[in-house]
Amino acid sequence: MTQEIFFSRLKQQYSQHLPFVVYNSPDSHGTIKALLQERSELFTTEDFTESGFVFAPFDDHNEVILIPENASEKLFFEQVEFSDSEENIILAPEKTSEEDKQKHINLVNKAVKALQAGEMDKVVLSRQEELTLTEEDPLMLFLDLLKNYPTAFVYCWYHPNVGLWLGATPETLLKIEGNRFKTMALAGTQKYEGTTDVEWGEKEKQEQQFVTDSILENFKISSAENIQFTAPFTTRAGNLLHLRTDISGNLISHTDTQLGVSSEIVKNIITALHPTPAVCGLPKQKAKQFILQEENYDREFYTGFLGELNLQQVTQRTRSRRNVENLAYRAVKKETSLFVNLRCMKIEGGKAILFIGGGITKDSVPEDEWQETVNKAGTMKKVILK
Numbered sequence: 001m002t003q004e005i006f007f008s009r010l011k012q013q014y015s016q017h018l019p020f021v022v023y024n025s026p027d028s029h030g031t032i033k034a035l036l037q038e039r040s041e042l043f044t045t046e047d048f049t050e051s052g053f054v055f056a057p058f059d060d061h062n063e064v065i066l067i068p069e070n071a072s073e074k075l076f077f078e079q080v081e082f083s084d085s086e087e088n089i090i091l092a093p094e095k096t097s098e099e100d101k102q103k104h105i106n107l108v109n110k111a112v113k114a115l116q117a118g119e120m121d122k123v124v125l126s127r128q129e130e131l132t133l134t135e136e137d138p139l140m141l142f143l144d145l146l147k148n149y150p151t152a153f154v155y156c157w158y159h160p161n162v163g164l165w166l167g168a169t170p171e172t173l174l175k176i177e178g179n180r181f182k183t184m185a186l187a188g189t190q191k192y193e194g195t196t197d198v199e200w201g202e203k204e205k206q207e208q209q210f211v212t213d214s215i216l217e218n219f220k221i222s223s224a225e226n227i228q229f230t231a232p233f234t235t236r237a238g239n240l241l242h243l244r245t246d247i248s249g250n251l252i253s254h255t256d257t258q259l260g261v262s263s264e265i266v267k268n269i270i271t272a273l274h275p276t277p278a279v280c281g282l283p284k285q286k287a288k289q290f291i292l293q294e295e296n297y298d299r300e301f302y303t304g305f306l307g308e309l310n311l312q313q314v315t316q317r318t319r320s321r322r323n324v325e326n327l328a329y330r331a332v333k334k335e336t337s338l339f340v341n342l343r344c345m346k347i348e349g350g351k352a353i354l355f356i357g358g359g360i361t362k363d364s365v366p367e368d369e370w371q372e373t374v375n376k377a378g379t380m381k382k383v384i385l386k
């Protein structure tokens with residue numbers, strides 16, 4: 001399918017107020033995918049047994065929305081090549097309000113006091129920022145995000161009852177292929193200044209270690225074995241650098257390695273992981289309570305998760321002389337590939353509402369934490385304030 005036909009189908013879907021999602025996964029090798037739901041119903045999932053695209057909120061008491069595979073048309077479009085514009089470090093203009101700054105600093109101060117009193121080890125605090133859009137076509141914004149962040153999970157998601165969300169997230173929540181799974185502990189932030197060969201402060205090392213330890217601890221009590229993890233390394237996300245540990249393992253019981261693991265296991269692992277201390281804190285329930293009470297706004301789908309759930313993947317064999325007789329062979333298997341909803345925005349009435357946050361520990365400096373949210377907002381401002 002050509003780019004033109006692909007996007008005109010999406011445009012038509014949006015103008016008819018029908019749900020859709022269009023996305024590029026970092027490991028999809030340039031294939032942009034879309035699911036276009038046939039009717040405007042709002043489907044939800046509770047047990048993660050269905051196949052489709054999930055869109056889950058931060059607060060797990062709220063509904064997880066599903067665009068079901070069997071109620072949608074699937075579209076693919078092969079990008080000719082990845083853009084290398086991630087190499088151009090053009091920083092977005094820093095437009096912020098003094099009032100927003102004070103509010104965030106007060107919030108961080110309150111958290112630091114609670115952390116120093118030993119009430120929690122870590123809490124992730126966030127804020128919203130509203131901007132007027134000059135480009136009102138969300139699909140153009142999606143294309144801009146795609147060009148700027150080829151190694152992120154870039155998406156545009158829409159449901160008439162919920163709204164329109166866009167994002168470019170660097171964080172994998174969970175990937176399941178057969179009985180293998182992968183996740184990552186991502187935390188600690190500094191500005192990218194032309195090199196990934198950087199030093200990390202103790203505060204950043206500690207906040208990232210909290211995430212790794214907590215994920216590993218959770219896997220001890222869920223359906224996982226043979227857990228392996230890397231040493232923390234520096235990874236780039238647009239104009240930012242983060243510390244990251246890759247974690248992988250096997251799921252203990254599975255129904256069929258070809259078609260995928262049992263849905264009960266998918267639910268157990270998601271529940272054990274979400275929300276990780278990369279977006280919530282430690283201990284989980286205390287941090288969550290602090291966030292819900294003190295942030296003073298509704299995160300909605302920011303720091304929730306999204307992506308393919310038990311989605312049928314068809315892998316076509318590559319053409320070569322040796323396997324000509326197998327050209328008709330297509331391997332069909334189900335995969336789950338979920339990402340944490342970071343560096344995202346909601347589009348509403350000609351405005352973009354950005355969501356940005358950062359991990360707070362007892363050693364956090366409130367002014368620096370504010371600046372970190374300003375730097376993170378740059379990911380989205382780069383495409384909005386062109």
Ligand SMILES: C=C(O[C@H]1C=CC=C(C(=O)O)[C@@H]1O)C(=O)O
Pocket residue numbers: 124126171186187188189242277278279342343355356357358359360376
């Ligand atoms: C909560 C966010 O980022 C998380 C992911 C990476 C680094 C983070 C940090 O350094 O605080 C956050 O844990 C966000 O971008 O809004």
